[in-house]
Amino acid sequence: MCYRDLTPNRQGGRFIASHMVIHDGGLVPDMVHFHKARFQMIYCRKGWVHLLYEDQGPQFAMKAGDCVLQPPEIRYRVLECSPGFEVIEIGCPAEHMTCIDHDMPLPNGAVNPERVFNGQRFARHQAEKADWQAGRLEGIEFRDIGIAAATEGLASVRVWRLRQGTTRIPAVKHGAEFVFYFVLEGTVTLKAEGQGAQDLSAGG
Numbered sequence: 001m002c003y004r005d006l007t008p009n010r011q012g013g014r015f016i017a018s019h020m021v022i023h024d025g026g027l028v029p030d031m032v033h034f035h036k037a038r039f040q041m042i043y044c045r046k047g048w049v050h051l052l053y054e055d056q057g058p059q060f061a062m063k064a065g066d067c068v069l070q071p072p073e074i075r076y077r078v079l080e081c082s083p084g085f086e087v088i089e090i091g092c093p094a095e096h097m098t099c100i101d102h103d104m105p106l107p108n109g110a111v112n113p114e115r116v117f118n119g120q121r122f123a124r125h126q127a128e129k130a131d132w133q134a135g136r137l138e139g140i141e142f143r144d145i146g147i148a149a150a151t152e153g154l155a156s157v158r159v160w161r162l163r164q165g166t167t168r169i170p171a172v173k174h175g176a177e178f179v180f181y182f183v184l185e186g187t188v189t190l191k192a193e194g195q196g197a198q199d200l201s202a203g204g
Contacts, residue, residue: 002022004021007180014093015178015180016090016092017091025084026083036098038154041070041089041155041157042068043087043088043145044066045184048085050078052107055112055122067124069146069150070122073117127143138170139162139165140169141163183204186201
């Protein structure tokens, strides 16, 4: 697995955003494990991966455009992936403990999608089943990943796209602790107060 750190300063250790690639597909030598983190989400950029999660039933495939929220300390296991599999992972704090659970088999026989793990629920977003909604900014459409509901408002994740003919959107102001953008397709010029203009392309 190859890593690319997307937030080199890691906001003083508060957040981490990583771009991860597995060039060779096949079985993944993983064990049932969990993370002691405040927040952790994974967005599939390319390819597919088969996963197992505690209380979420049999294995499922996460494909390009899909996303999962891994609530704190949920047990899970990565089974196999396609060649060139890519994900974007965002976590808080930047450094968090990973623990192996030698006693829990997965699937664990229980199916309880509403179970709360340390204040959060597991969320799985499937791009092929999602609806695009009109955004609060003119010319924007979005897919809501469902993370705001699953975390009781701790975090929100959306995939945005411009409606045909839109080339510019008005300035916005955020009150969030951390705002992160990743360009999936195309190019964009981002202007931030006191930062000037930055040209971003797919993968940046």
